[in-house]
Amino acid sequence: MNGFERRKQSKIEQIYSSSFELFSKYGFQKVSVNEIAQHAKVSPATIYNYFGTKEQLYGDMLMNWMDNQLEQYEEILDSACSFPEKTKEIILLETKNLVILSDRFQAAPFSEVSGLQQMLENYTEQKIKPFFMRFVAAGKQDGYIRKDQTDEIFMLYFTMYKNELGRDWEASNQEGITKNIDHMMELFFYGVVGER
Numbered sequence: 001m002n003g004f005e006r007r008k009q010s011k012i013e014q015i016y017s018s019s020f021e022l023f024s025k026y027g028f029q030k031v032s033v034n035e036i037a038q039h040a041k042v043s044p045a046t047i048y049n050y051f052g053t054k055e056q057l058y059g060d061m062l063m064n065w066m067d068n069q070l071e072q073y074e075e076i077l078d079s080a081c082s083f084p085e086k087t088k089e090i091i092l093l094e095t096k097n098l099v100i101l102s103d104r105f106q107a108a109p110f111s112e113v114s115g116l117q118q119m120l121e122n123y124t125e126q127k128i129k130p131f132f133m134r135f136v137a138a139g140k141q142d143g144y145i146r147k148d149q150t151d152e153i154f155m156l157y158f159t160m161y162k163n164e165l166g167r168d169w170e171a172s173n174q175e176g177i178t179k180n181i182d183h184m185m186e187l188f189f190y191g192v193v194g195e196r
Contacts, residue, residue: 008050014040015047020063024100028058063123069097072128075142077135083142088185090135091158095165132158144189161188 001009018040022031036046051057076089112189139145143189145154165184 011042012050015042015050015057016061016064018066019057023058035058039093052075059119061124062116063119066123068096070131073131077131077138083139083144084185084189087139087188090190091162091165092181094162098162128138
């Protein structure tokens with residue numbers, strides 16, 4: 001990457017960071033391109049040159065945030081930790097991210113940001129599903145997920161578990177969840193009956 005491309009990438013990262021902070025704090029409607037530009041220390045013209053519209057910036061910023069989260073999940077999955085430890089870390093991170101998305105972006109402008117729903121669906125298909133397929137394959141290889149269990153059923157189970165933790169997390173019970181996560185992981189893997 002040459003100097004120009006590095007400066008451009010640095011500006012884009014500043015814009016993403018500033019827009020994430022402002023959109024999550026004030027919502028899509030109440031934040032202007034001028035405010036984002038001022039916060040990011042760039043000109044409004046720079047934002048329009050890179051993104052075209054505030055709506056496109058919003059969608060791109062959200063995809064960038066999701067890429068950064070997925071990168072963390074990949075690092076966890078590729079780590080030397082045991083599969084239960086990886087699962088615990090991923091579930092906690094996914095729960096926190098779910099809360100961030102629902103709390104800070106609950107008024108997401110799906111109707112105003114053209115194609116946002118489609119962007120999210122494409123992202124799930126192209127990036128999230130392949131990650132979870134790799135996650136499930138690792139669990140099966142390590143003997144923590146039954147080989148006869150379909151990937152779809154495990155993903156449904158993981159999602160139900162994560163969503164329930166997210167509801168508790170939203171109820172300001174983060175400390176309780178974090179403190180009891182080992183018991184929750186035992187239930188996640190072995191259920192109420194115990195290991196069979």
